[in-house]
Amino acid sequence: MFLEKIKSAASGVMLYGITPPKASTQPERVAEIAQKTVERLTNLDIDALVVYDVQDESARTTEERPFPFITALDPLVFASGYLEALTIPKIIYRPAGKFSVQELSDWLEKLHEHTFYPVFVGVPAPDFPVKTSLQEAYKIWSKHQDTSVIGAVTIPERHNALNDEDVRMLDKMNCGVSYFISQCVFNLDYAKQLIEDLYLRCNRQQISPPTIIFTITACGSVKTLHFMEWLGIHVPDELKEELKTSEDILEKSVRLCLEIAEALTTYCIERSIPFGFNIESVAIRKAEIEASIDLAHRISQMLTDKGVRKPSKESEVTFID
Incomplete structure (x- = not known):
């Protein structure tokens, strides 16, 4: 179970991340989307489903947003009301600062009733009025700490810029956080530096490191690549050029993602850092969705082959050529 793996700091955790349908979607159409999601994921060897809270981050940058922002359904409403048939645990994102302590x-009580797990994230822009601090949010959650786990977000790009992500992570660990889901990784060097600095800091302080779950995302078009960069994901120039000049950018990105996942696996094993992967699927194109499923199968199999993940008897591993 996801809860047991996080509490025991087991490596090889596999997650799959989605966004809810847009808020204006008719209920019957939402049900159709949910049914297709359940069908795609039922036989996928994953430990939990991540359901993101979609925020408008336009205020974070002056650069024009490549895709228009569309308000999405509340992730808890979508997960609890439409995805019941998918019996794996759900991880629900929530920008804590947008809500009061009572809210x-x-x-959290509703989350606990459904045996879902929270990941608190920051507000969409630095000047956004904060109603509840992350520290207060963690304290509210702490009443559930014996039967739940809480996650947080880690950003290798921020560590490259400020060189303090390892300190931020340990501060959140002191508040009860036991695992971190990264921003999408395309810059392997940034992720490795974060792992190394976290490893050294934990050794110096003689504490056990948290689980890091690296988000891996296939990129199906140049416009999607631009959007990733708009979101703050750093794509090295050489890799960017490989994607832009490839005959099939989606196939090329899958291969690059597999290389990144394998390199991170080796790096974490060498440093005894508990780790896993979150395969993100936020595109609506069928080809990109199928690529994400293929990516999840392949990474799960890679972890099994390396002995860090037990094979699932229920999963049916099939690859898309």
């Missing part, structure tokens, strides 16, 4: 308390 967060009520939300």
Whole structure:
């Protein structure tokens, strides 16, 4: 179970991340989308489903957003009301600062009722008025610490810029956080530096490191690549050029993602850092969705082959050529 793997700091955790349908979607259409999601994921060897809270981050940058922002359904509503048939645990993102203490308390109670797990994230822009601090949010959650786990986000790009992500992570660990889901990784060097600095800091302080779950995302078009960069994901120039000049950018990105996942696996094993992967699927194109499923199968198999993940008897591993 996901809960047991995080509490025991087991490596090889596999997640799959999605966004809810847009808020204006008719209920019957939402049900159709949910049914297709359940069908795609039922036989996928994953430990939990991540359901993101989609925020408008336009205020974070002056650069024009490549895709228009569209308000999405509340992730808890989507997960609890439409994805019941998918019996794996759900991880629900929530920008804690947008809600009052009472609102967060009520939300956490609903989460607990469904045996879902929270990941608190920051507000969409630095000047956004904060109603509840992350520290307060963690304190509210702490009443559930014996039967739940709480996650947080880690950003290798921020560590490259400020060189303090390892300190931020340990501060959140002191508040009860036991695992971190990264921003999408395309710059392997940034991720490795974060792992190394976290490893050294934990050794110096003689504490056990948290689980790091690296987000891996296939890129199906140049416009999607531009959007990733708009979101703050750093794509090295050489890799960017490989994608842009490839005959099939989606196939090329899958291969690059597999290389990144294998390199991170080796790096974490060498440093005894518990780790896993979150395969993100936020595109609506069928080809990109199928590529994400293929990527999840392949990474799960790679972890099994390396002995860090037990093969699932229920999963049916099939690859898309």
